[in-house]
Amino acid sequence: MVLLGAGLLAGCSGLDTREQRALSGGAIGAAGGAAVGALTGGSPLLGGLIGGAGGAAVGALTAPSGKKR
Template structure:
């Protein structure tokens, strides 16, 4: 159990460290993609659609909008 928890913590820290030196446009694209994916999954769950498809479409749309806005 302790090894599993340690692996999860190390993986999370590694993923977060990769976001350290992003430009403002890259940060907006990343956050837009995350918000869009969460929204797409939520809408798919409510409507009974595929969660994977909803997450992919929402994430792609959110990342595109986040990257294009100032």
């Protein structure tokens, strides 16, 4: 189990800022969507899918472009 976790984390080491934000936004959105789906009597799976997609999109779209003004 520890090796699996280490392998998954090592795969994320070469991501740029936009990719990191999309990944973390997707994870946060999926967790939040699943929780809301479960608490409201809906489907946690569907809530997680919608939340994950929305979170990834928001994370990627709000990432700084790297250009300074």
